[in-house]
Amino acid sequence: MPQKVRIALDAMGGDHGPSVVVPGAEISLTRHPDSEFILYGDRAKIDPLLAAHPRLQASAKLVHTDVAVRMEDKPSQALRNGRWKSSMWLAIDAVKKGEADVAISAGNTGALMAMAKFNLRTMAGISRPAIAALWPTTRGESIVLDLGASIGADADHLVDLAVMGSAMARVLFDLDRPTVGLLNVGVEEVKGLEPVREAGKILREGQFAHLDYFGFVEGDDIGKGTVDVVVTEGFSGNIALKAAEGTARQFADYLKAAMMRTWRSRLGYLLARPAFHMLREKLDPRKSNGGVFVGLNGVVIKSHGGTDPEGYAAAIDMGYDMVRYGLLGKISETLHRHADATAQSKALGGAAS
Amino acid sequence: MPQKVRIALDAMGGDHGPSVVVPGAEISLTRHPDSEFILYGDRAKIDPLLAAHPRLQASAKLVHTDVAVRMEDKPSQALRNGRWKSSMWLAIDAVKKGEADVAISAGNTGALMAMAKFNLRTMAGISRPAIAALWPTTRGESIVLDLGASIGADADHLVDLAVMGSAMARVLFDLDRPTVGLLNVGVEEVKGLEPVREAGKILREGQFAHLDYFGFVEGDDIGKGTVDVVVTEGFSGNIALKAAEGTARQFADYLKAAMMRTWRSRLGYLLARPAFHMLREKLDPRKSNGGVFVGLNGVVIKSHGGTDPEGYAAAIDMGYDMVRYGLLGKISETLHRHADATAQSKALGGAAS
Numbered sequence: 001m002p003q004k005v006r007i008a009l010d011a012m013g014g015d016h017g018p019s020v021v022v023p024g025a026e027i028s029l030t031r032h033p034d035s036e037f038i039l040y041g042d043r044a045k046i047d048p049l050l051a052a053h054p055r056l057q058a059s060a061k062l063v064h065t066d067v068a069v070r071m072e073d074k075p076s077q078a079l080r081n082g083r084w085k086s087s088m089w090l091a092i093d094a095v096k097k098g099e100a101d102v103a104i105s106a107g108n109t110g111a112l113m114a115m116a117k118f119n120l121r122t123m124a125g126i127s128r129p130a131i132a133a134l135w136p137t138t139r140g141e142s143i144v145l146d147l148g149a150s151i152g153a154d155a156d157h158l159v160d161l162a163v164m165g166s167a168m169a170r171v172l173f174d175l176d177r178p179t180v181g182l183l184n185v186g187v188e189e190v191k192g193l194e195p196v197r198e199a200g201k202i203l204r205e206g207q208f209a210h211l212d213y214f215g216f217v218e219g220d221d222i223g224k225g226t227v228d229v230v231v232t233e234g235f236s237g238n239i240a241l242k243a244a245e246g247t248a249r250q251f252a253d254y255l256k257a258a259m260m261r262t263w264r265s266r267l268g269y270l271l272a273r274p275a276f277h278m279l280r281e282k283l284d285p286r287k288s289n290g291g292v293f294v295g296l297n298g299v300v301i302k303s304h305g306g307t308d309p310e311g312y313a314a315a316i317d318m319g320y321d322m323v324r325y326g327l328l329g330k331i332s333e334t335l336h337r338h339a340d341a342t343a344q345s346k347a348l349g350g351a352a353s
Numbered sequence: 354m355p356q357k358v359r360i361a362l363d364a365m366g367g368d369h370g371p372s373v374v375v376p377g378a379e380i381s382l383t384r385h386p387d388s389e390f391i392l393y394g395d396r397a398k399i400d401p402l403l404a405a406h407p408r409l410q411a412s413a414k415l416v417h418t419d420v421a422v423r424m425e426d427k428p429s430q431a432l433r434n435g436r437w438k439s440s441m442w443l444a445i446d447a448v449k450k451g452e453a454d455v456a457i458s459a460g461n462t463g464a465l466m467a468m469a470k471f472n473l474r475t476m477a478g479i480s481r482p483a484i485a486a487l488w489p490t491t492r493g494e495s496i497v498l499d500l501g502a503s504i505g506a507d508a509d510h511l512v513d514l515a516v517m518g519s520a521m522a523r524v525l526f527d528l529d530r531p532t533v534g535l536l537n538v539g540v541e542e543v544k545g546l547e548p549v550r551e552a553g554k555i556l557r558e559g560q561f562a563h564l565d566y567f568g569f570v571e572g573d574d575i576g577k578g579t580v581d582v583v584v585t586e587g588f589s590g591n592i593a594l595k596a597a598e599g600t601a602r603q604f605a606d607y608l609k610a611a612m613m614r615t616w617r618s619r620l621g622y623l624l625a626r627p628a629f630h631m632l633r634e635k636l637d638p639r640k641s642n643g644g645v646f647v648g649l650n651g652v653v654i655k656s657h658g659g660t661d662p663e664g665y666a667a668a669i670d671m672g673y674d675m676v677r678y679g680l681l682g683k684i685s686e687t688l689h690r691h692a693d694a695t696a697q698s699k700a701l702g703g704a705a706s
Contacts, residue, residue, distance in 0.1 A: 063420055068490055138603055148538045151546055177615060185501050185591040193504055219595025223603040235546060236589040238538040243593040244573025244600040250576040251604040254635055265628035272621025275611040312597040 004036045005317060005323045006101045008094035011041030012068035012307045014106025014312075018042070021106070022049040024312025028058040030319050031313070039092055040065055040087040041127055065090060067070075069111045071305060078111030079118060087111060092119050095298035102319040106312060113149055113302075113304040114295065123328070125335045126160050128145070129295035131302065133241070134288040134318075137225030138139040143169050143224060146234040147241050153233035158182065159201035159206075163338065164294040165229035166211040171321055172331060173228060177210055181217035182210040183232035183240070199231075207341035210334045248283060260332035288313030290318035292327075299327060357389045357606075357677045358670060361447035361455045361564025364394030365421035365440040367658045368638060370566040371395070374459070375402040377665025379409040384666070385673050391447055393418055393440040412484050416445060422464045424658060431464030443466060448651035455672040456486060459656040459665060466502055466646065466655075473649040476681070478688045479513050482648035483587070484655065486594070487641040487671075490578030493639050496522050496531075497575060499587040504581055508584035511535065511552035512559070516691065517647040518582035520683035524674060526581060528562055534570035536585035536593070552584075560694035563687045601636060639664030643671035645680075652680060 011021045018041060025037055037060040039046055050057040069078045082089050088107050096102035096119050113129070114285060120128055132145035139155050145165045146153070153161070162180045169178035180203065184196050196216070203213040214227045222230050222249040232240070259269040269276065281287075288309040291302040299322045303315035364374045371394060378390055390413040392399055403410040420439040422431045435442050441460050445452035449472050466482070475482055485498035498518045499506070506514070515533045522531035533556065537549050549569070556566040567580045572593060575583050585593070612622040622629065634640075643662040644655040650668050652675045656668035 062427070136603075138606060145478050151538065183592060185588055186506065219592040220599035221595075222596055223599035227681055229686070232592070235538055236592045239536060239572040239585070239589045240596040243597045244572075246573030246576035247600040248604060249573070250489075251601060251636070253491060253634055255608070258632045258635075259625060261628055261631070265625040268621040268623070268625025268628070270621070271624065272612060272618040275614055275618035275621070278614070279607055279611045282611075305528040 001198030004034050005032065005320050006099070007037050007319060008100035008103040009037055009316075010088045011016055011039040011046050011101070012105055012107070014307070015071065016306075017068075017140045018046045018049050020307065020309055020312050022046065022056065023309035024069075025316060026053045027309055027313035028316035028320065029056055029059060031317060031327045035316075035320060036062060037061070037202075037309065038091075038100055040090040040094075041068065042066065043219040045107065048328035053327070063090060069107050073108060073111055075110040075114035078108070078112055082111070083115070083118075088113050089119070089304055091298060092116050095300070096120055096277040101323040102299040102301060104301045104303060106305050106307060106315070108305065109148075109291070109302055115297055116298075116300045120300070121179055122295050123297055123314055123331065123335075126164070126295040128160075129155055129293055130161055130164060131291045132294050133291045134172070135222055135230070135241075135244075135289055137223055139209060139289070142163050142222065142228055142230055142231045143172070144223055144230065144232070144237060144241065145236050145294065148238035149293070150233045151179060151233070153195060153196035155202060158233070160196060160295065161204050161231045162199070162203055162211060162213070162216040162229065163208075163334045164331050165195070165210075165231055166296065167327055167334055168292060168322070169228045170210060170330050171325040171327050175228060177212040178228035179212045179214045180229040180231060180268055181214045181221065183222075183230055183236065184216040184218065186218050194198040195318065200268065201307075206338060208334065209337055210330070245285075247349050252283075286316055290315035292322060293328070294331065299323060304305055309333035357387050358385065359446040359452070360388055360390050360671050360672060361456040362390055362443045362454065362455035363390045363444040363458035363460055364392040364399050365460070366423070367656065367660070368424065368467075370398045370421075371402050372453075373404055373660065373662050373665050375399065375409065376662035376669065378413070378669060379406045380662055380666035381673065382409055382412060384670060388412065388669075388673060390414070391416060391444075391453055393443040394421065395419065395602070404602060422460050423462050426461060426464055428463040428467035431461070434466070436468070436471075436604075442468055442472070444525060445469050445653060448611035448653070449473055454676040455652040455654060457654045457669055457672050459658050459660060459662060459668070460499075461658065462644070463467075465653065469646055469649055469653045472650040473653070475648050476650055476684065476688075479517070481510055481513075481646040482646055483514055483517060484644045485518055485632055486644045487525070488575055488594075488597075488642055489577055489636065492578030494526075494641070495578055495581055495583055496525070497576065497583045497585070497590060497594065498647065499585065499590050501587040501591035502646070504533045504586070504588045506548060508551035508555060509585055511586070512547060512555050513648065515552070515556055515564060515566070515582065515583045516561075516687045517684050518584055520680055520687055521565060521645060522646065523676075523683050524678040524680050528581060529567040529585050531581035532565045532567045533582040533584060534567045534580035535573065536575075536583055537569040537571065539571050539645055559691060561687065562690055563683070598638075605636075640667055643668035645671060645675060647680070647684065650681075652676060654674045
């Protein structure tokens with residue numbers, strides 16, 4: 001049996017803190033009994049919850065701290081007040097010190113990214129980290145990144161995103177060469193930003209053993225599942241994600257209102273209830289909860305702040321998979337092969353000229 | 354009775370050409386009997402259709418041309434082969450020459466924008482045109498621009514977009530001071546691109562009599578209808594639009610599949626049919642068909658290429674409204690007031706220092 005996956009939890013993060021984190025961890029533990037947990041946070045709040053979840057208690061260690069990063073803290077405030085001592089920092093620090101394999105927090109994204117960057121630093125060969133997440137598609141699921149860790153991207157960063165996203169797709173979808181598309185706009189000749197075109201050239205001509213470059217994709221290709229990995233810089237990635245989330249919510253609201261309007265439609269709704277239930281299951285945002293911070297020397301997962309135990313468990317599951325199936329190793333492997341190939345082709349080019 | 358609205362139609366544009374354009378114009382004419390049309394295209398194809406629509410025939414003139422821009426033509430190809438003579442060019446040229454008030458085409462967007470820019474030129478005070486469209490929201494409808502006319506934007510261009518979008522909102526929503534939001538990402542302190550922040554400052558501090566600056570909005574605010582006008586540069590605007598369209602289609606597909614799975618859900622579907630019908634009406638993309646090219650010396654409307662007569666009629670209606678309620682005048686008015694105010698405040702600043 002392989003080593004256990006050691007998971008550090010910021011127990012105070014999120015809108016509901018330990019009352020979601022503890023039962024969430026219990027759910028994930030039943031799915032992955034080879035996990036163990038370190039919870040960081042307020043002992044007085046966590047201990048009674050652990051007592052009510054004896055199974056988790058047996059696999060968990062609690063490290064007390066009074067300090068918690070607040071949802072409204074700015075990254076700089078969080079660093080100033082929470083470094084060395086907040087539950088968020090300590091969870092990340094456990095990964096840094098090798099005491100845990102992955103850190104999970106439902107705390108605020110800006111603070112978590114700032115602390116993760118500050119403490120873990122970026123991997124050799126990667127200049128900026130990114131946030132990647134699963135996007136439900138007609139064909140199943142795809143990975144989209146960057147969802148807002150940084151704004152703007154040059155061609156090299158877009159190539160890094162392709163490498164990191166495809167490593168994540170190998171982990172989650174068990175594919176050897178996931179297809180990768182660069183998000184672009186469809187107007188001919190304008191054809192988007194210069195860095196996007198340049199990244200397309202590098203990906204097309206480069207030697208990427210673990211990535212199958214598809215070409216440009218447009219906004220509606222994400223939901224179609226045209227490619228396994230959709231790459232874009234953080235500004236447009238964030239906007240695409242939120243525009244899609246907003247549309248899904250709008251559609252659900254319209255549907256609900258339409259179903260409640262007449263007695264006939266209400267009766268129809270009652271009869272078709274299992275179908276509506278299936279639809280809700282299918283579109284359940286809790287199931288794809290968990291933004292993965294990629295490009296750092298360690299895995300950090302951001303859960304939605306307002307999620308429930310089921311959603312939090314999904315974020316833990318995501319972290320578990322990233323560790324168990326070796327995300328970091330797969331990123332390095334692709335990066336180094338690419339770097340070697342580039343160096344080799346440069347050397348050959350040099351000899352020829 | 355005011356003057357008629359004179360509408361130039363590229364009868365050959367779109368996937369279906371005159372077989373959609375002619376009946377579409379007939380539908381719009383019944384709604385706006387004070388319209389008259391000039392159709393540009395192949396007489397042999399259009400004449401029989403006009404004969405079958407005598408009402409339209411009485412209000413329409415036909416100008417024959419053999420040349421049509423193809424859907425797959427690149428903008429440069431379209432300009433090379435279609436300038437001076439294609440149905441698309443001639444429709445735009447009618448606006449240029451003052452023979453029509455607005456041109457409508459379902460032809461390809463890149464070619465249409467290239468020709469419109471080349472022939473009509475941008476308005477005094479505007480450096481680049483944009484594409485604006487209606488976006489259905491929970492509260493009604495909002496205007497979003499730029500949807501892909503140009504890529505990237507400096508602060509001044511974003512301010513121009515705010516001015517043009519709010520003029521369009523005044524026309525369509527009959528508001529005196531529409532609210533305007535700048536699309537941004539929510540991560541604190543990063544807070545998006547420098548030009549977006551700078552544009553926010555200009556809009557907050559500027560003297561805009563016909564625009565109420567709200568602040569930054571995020572991707573999910575579009576569908577919520579948080580503001581009347583959402584401003585962003587063309588790359589992210591195009592991606593947001595297509596991501597939202599993709600999500601709506603995905604949702605509809607899921608719903609359909611769920612409803613057809615069991616006899617119970619089918620029966621429920623039958624009972625709730627009017628509700629589903631209402632939902633479809635509400636989300637009907639044909640009703641918000643019509644991208645408005647703003648910032649040019651003339652109004653040009655882009656219809657979806659694959660639309661049906663009902664959708665094409667909606668694009669004509671949009672053009673009609675823009676002319677009848679004075680879009681161009683409203684843009685100039687806001688621009689000039691702003692320019693005067695800026696000059697004045699600069700003069701005052703100069704005097705004070």
